Amino acid sequence: MGDLKKIIGERIRNFRKDKGLSQEELAHMSKLHSTYIGQLERGEKNATLESIEKVANALNISLETLFRISQPRQNENEYTLSQIVTQLQARSIKDQKFILELIDLLLDWKGK
Template identity: 75%
Template sequence: MSNLPKLIGERIRNFRKEKGLSQEELAHKANLHTTYIGQLERGEKNATLESVEKVANALEISLEDLFRSINPHANSHEYTLSQIVTRLQTMSIKDQKMILKFLDLLQDWKDQ
């Protein structure tokens, strides 16, 4: 089974959280059922093109934004970078700053 629904779901969840929306609010704005939004975010449902368009419009993003950097090939640079960004987006600003400091320390250590 393809990992694409899970990747799309993660992207939807991250954009939703960035916009400060609950699943219920997104469902209302997209004219979709709340349960369906949850299933999309968890990668349990293959979204229809119509649903994807409704979600993107409700999130006020383009389809290009939603699908950017989605590459199901786990060994690609873009996939790895998108996974890092996806995980960071779900963290608080405080945790993101801590991770950035940690990366700086790792880079300094590597450069020595």
């Protein structure tokens, strides 16, 4: 159970940082205390479903997105791809399209 708290906490932190929010801003938006947000991010607190829903709503992500956990696989390529997908899920569609264009440019530059 401790690992799950840490994984979810890390995902909350990543989504928060990707949105350019401080813990205090996320706390205000989710109507939770900033100390509680810090404890969630560090995996120190067992969050209630209500609190998790408030955080997800404040981050403008679905609960499915928050809980979608990619486990490392033996195949390093699959793991790397799952990490890329996880990072992109936190971004807007506009950002995702921009990043895709950058990937295309980089692949063209490298010679695919």
